[in-house]
Amino acid sequence: MTKAELVAAISSRTGVERAVVLNTIEAFMDQVKNSLEAGEDVHLRGFGSFLLKHRAKKVGRNIKHNTPIIIEAHDIPYFKPADIFVDKVKNRPKVTA
Numbered sequence: 235m236t237k238a239e240l241v242a243a244i245s246s247r248t249g250v251e252r253a254v255v256l257n258t259i260e261a262f263m264d265q266v267k268n269s270l271e272a273g274e275d276v277h278l279r280g281f282g283s284f285l286l287k288h289r290a291k292k293v294g295r296n297i298k299h300n301t302p303i304i305i306e307a308h309d310i311p312y313f314k315p316a317d318i319f320v321d322k323v324k325n326r327p328k329v330t331a
Contacts, residue, residue: 237256237259240259241255241256241259244259266284269284270284270286270311273286273309278316279316280316280318280319281315281316281319282313282314282315282316282319283313283314283316284311284312284313285311285312285313285314286309286310286311286312287309287310287311287312288307288308288309289305289307289308289309289310290307291304291305291306291307292304292305293305
């Protein structure tokens with residue numbers, strides 16, 4: 235599902251104008267990004283959490299030149315779905331093609 239499809243689905247389900255829904259979704263995504271950039275996790279009960287994972291400094295390899303390179307320690311964002319959400323996806327009815 236694309237962002238445009240998500241906006242259309244929410245708009246038709248709630249009756250709210252597409253432009254308002256789009257602005258709301260954009261504001262939500264901006265707030266999640268800003269919170270993660272500030273080092274804060276975002277928890278949505280029943281859905282999941284947007285978290286930061288720390289990656290330690292390590293030695294990688296440049297395959298083209300076969301030389302070692304240093305990959306500095308850094309944080310990466312990731313999403314951890316809530317257990318309830320995972321159970322619903324695991325136990326959904328199977329669709330046969």
